[in-house]
Amino acid sequence: xxxxxxxxxxxxxxxxxxxxxxxxxxxxxxxxxxxxxxxxxxxxxxxxxxxxxxxxxxxxxxxxxxxxxxxxxxxxxxxxxxxxxxxxxxxxxxxxxxxxxxxxxxxxxxxxx
Amino acid sequence: xxxxxxxxxxxxxxxxxxxxxxxxxxxxxxxxxxxxxxxxxxxxxxxxxxxxxxxxxxxxxxxxxxxxxxxxxxxxxxxxxxxxxxxxxxxxxxxxxxxxxxxxxxxxxxxxx
Numbered sequence: 477x478x479x480x481x482x483x484x485x486x487x488x489x490x491x492x493x494x495x496x497x498x499x500x501x502x503x504x505x506x507x508x509x510x511x512x513x514x515x516x517x518x519x520x521x522x523x524x525x526x527x528x529x530x531x532x533x534x535x536x537x538x539x540x541x542x543x544x545x546x547x548x549x550x551x552x553x554x555x556x557x558x559x560x561x562x563x564x565x566x567x568x569x570x571x572x573x574x575x576x577x578x579x580x581x582x583x584x585x586x587x588x589x
Numbered sequence: 590x591x592x593x594x595x596x597x598x599x600x601x602x603x604x605x606x607x608x609x610x611x612x613x614x615x616x617x618x619x620x621x622x623x624x625x626x627x628x629x630x631x632x633x634x635x636x637x638x639x640x641x642x643x644x645x646x647x648x649x650x651x652x653x654x655x656x657x658x659x660x661x662x663x664x665x666x667x668x669x670x671x672x673x674x675x676x677x678x679x680x681x682x683x684x685x686x687x688x689x690x691x692x693x694x695x696x697x698x699x700x701x702x
Contacts, residue, residue: 582632
């Protein structure tokens with residue numbers, strides 16, 4: 477079972493560059509999420525989606541964009557990379573209810589230099 | 590202001606003894622709580638959850654206790670094993686529908702053989 481797959485695992489970007497973090501899932505989750513985790517902090521929600529074609533902002537959306545054209549894929553786009561976006565990014569999938577735990581990918585470690 | 594706090598960044602326990610990880614929250618509207626475990630270079634994985642209508646939930650070696658009046662929950666691991674060494678995140682949500690979780694910063698547990 478692949479579950480939730482994130483690519484790449486590591487990336488170094490220069491300030492001002494752009495990139496897309498890929499996330500795909502084969503668990504048929506309607507809900508999908510992007511989080512970032514900074515050192516010593518909990519996961520903070522960037523964007524989420526409740527289904528194909530529907531996305532919404534989380535707690536820290538500035539500097540990011542998402543799209544959800546299919547149930548399986550939920551890419552996260554950084555348009556103008558800034559040092560403050562250096563972080564570990566996690567994608568997750570889940571159900572609609574709180575008692576349906578989210579399933580996480582293994583993360584993308586992104587450094588902006 | 591952190592709504593979910595895990596005041597111990599790290600904890601060391603001898604193999605076979607009890608591990609107690611603590612979590613405090615400030616939002617009285619939080620209604621559902623989860624614990625996730627995270628190994629290095631992997632995404633968080635769901636461990637155990639509890640609804641606010643309960644004060645205890647058990648799953649094998651793992652028990653979560655909830656004290657709503659004190660806005661405090663704890664995770665007990667008995668007996669602790671070296672494979673339990675990981676970072677443990679507490680998460681809370683006020684919603685039964687939708688997954689608007691707030692994560693704590695995590696506690697790194699080391700179980701010493």
